[in-house]
Amino acid sequence: MTPFQRKLRIRHLEVVLAIADFGSLSKAAVQLHMTQSGLSRAITEIEEIVGGRLFERTGKGMVSTPLGEAMCRHAQVLLGDLDTAETDLRAVANGDLGSLSVGCFSMFSGWPLAEAVRVFRSDHPRVALAIHVGMHERLIEDLDAGKLDLLLSRRLPTLNPEIYRSVDLLEDSVVLACAATHPLARQDAVALADCVTWPWIAAPPKNRVRMELEAHLRATGTTVPQMVGALSLEFATEMIAGGEYLCMLAASVGRTLEARGLLHVLPVELALNTPPLAAIWRRERSNTRQLREFTAALTSVVAAAGPPAGGDTKH
Incomplete structure (x- = not known):
């Protein structure tokens, strides 16, 4: 075991992550149930162990140095592995x-x-x-x-x-769905131009799929519909059930929910790369x-x- 391994403790990892998360010694100290002076001593001790400064004090608070960022990455992995080990051992102990x-x-x-x-x-x-x-x-x-x-x-x-x-x-495309009682569900033929007159539940702004959709609509001269950005299946199905909204869903999910009578998948092509x-x-x-x-x-x-x-x- 190296001197580094002998000296570094779990509490050291928690201290580094708390300071990085809060950007403040006082807030990190409260989170860790420590005094601020005790936390300052702890970070000094950790910096001596790793051989360099982990944080710089700025007008915006404590900011990680490149060494600090690397320490945080490893601390997250190590603490995550410890949590996994604890869960696994507890499960085995319980039979x-x-x-x-x-x-x-x-x-x-x-x-x-x-x-x-x-x-x-x-x-x-x-x-x-x-x-x-x-x-x-x-x-x-x-x-x-x-x-x-x-x-x-x-x-x-x-x-x-x-x-x-x-x-x-x-390999799963994206489809557009609505309530079985929606006016579009009763039409024999549905075009994308018919769909954009209704509000949609779509990916949030700046999401890759959302930007690709909007670019496609503009390129084809189609009006971009009013959209609520959300990536929640529960929220989407609830909004569909209200009767007005259309919703973008993975084709496999849309087909499954349609088979259960929860929605209707519209026969329109969105032309998205998924x-x-x-x-x-x-x-x-x-x-x-x-x-x-x-x-x-x-x-x-x-x-x-x-x-x-x-x-x-x-x-």
Whole structure:
């Protein structure tokens, strides 16, 4: 064990992250239940261990140096691994067979995630399973920090294959949906020009899909509709149920909800480039049996549903 390993403590990692998060010694001290003088001594001790300054005091508060930013990255991973180890050990101590933490992009939190969980739990009832639903960017951060073992989301072009492994589950386009009682649902033929006269639930502004959609509409001389930006399946379906709004959904999700009588998928082409839905994990993390089995459950659920209109499965 090196002198660095002998001296660095878990509390040191918590101190560095708290200061970086709050940008203030006083606020970090409150969060950590320490005095400000005690926190100052702690950061001085940590800087002696790592051999350089971690923070600079500026008019905007405490700002991380390049060394501090690197320390924060490693602290997040180390503390995330400790949290995972604690969860896993607690599960085994309680008679379970380990644990698995899965993150899911919110638009896929119904199908296929819920069905995959049912399949996995049926085959592995003694694995402690935790599900975290949210936005792709935050979930990637949690995956990097070790808080998640696996992520279900679209495999964006920016995903570095040298850092992440992935299994493509589905090539999935984007469709436009409405309530079954909506006037457009009763029309035999629907054009995109008909749809833009109604308000939409779409991706938030500056989202890649939103910008691509708006560029396509303008290029074809089509009016850009009024939009509410949201990437929440629950919110979208609730707004659709109100009877007025149209909503952009993944084709696979739209087809599933339509089969349940919850909405109507409109026969219009949005002409968007959408990355495939994939199971994603970090290369340096162990490829556990739980992770492999959950990925297999996702694959089986997607395969059983069949490809959505305009898409096909990839394994």
